[in-house]
Amino acid sequence: MQTDHSTTSHGHEGFPWKHVIGFILSLILTVAALWIVVSLSLSVTLTITFILILAIFQVLVQLLFFMHITEHEGAYQIIAIFFGIFLAAVFVYGSIWIIY
Template sequence: MAAHGHAEQHHGGPVAAHEHHGAGKYIVGYIASLVLTAIAFWLALGHHMAGGPLALTLLILGGLQIVVQLFFFMHVTEGDGPPFHSVGLLLGLIFTFAIALMSIWIMSFHYQVQ
């Protein structure tokens, strides 16, 4: 009987939680990723904006792409454990944006020196 009870617990656990998700969530995430990527390519390759606003727009689009990936594919909001992983992800996003902004600042510093 103990083995039978263990099998029932396994079917009600995390495996069953993933079975309840339909393909719709993944399709929406995939389409959102494609749209964000297409917008970034269109802006960058078409020279539709000046350098500064373009870099800022691409940075925002990249941040949105991270959010789409985390929520639609990596299931950040799901889980029963403590929210430590959310704090770690937030810290990672802060570091990512800080590095990207500092890189843009360093690249633009070259033009100020000349």
């Protein structure tokens, strides 16, 4: 089962644009979140909603640009991750709903 080493790198040559764009996006999202909290005087609910939306985009950047989540045939890992996210949402939202 020896793969030809000279050809496996095909399609991964050159400048890593995907990573650089992902990095720039993640920096913009981080600074934007801080800016919303420090400079905009929105209501607490609105501020938290906005920074949570930015966090979700930040996670998508990591998953798509850095972790190659859609990679490989079938990509069953997407199901595993989204099941994890679903349970996480149930635990977090459920706890908050019970307490507050």
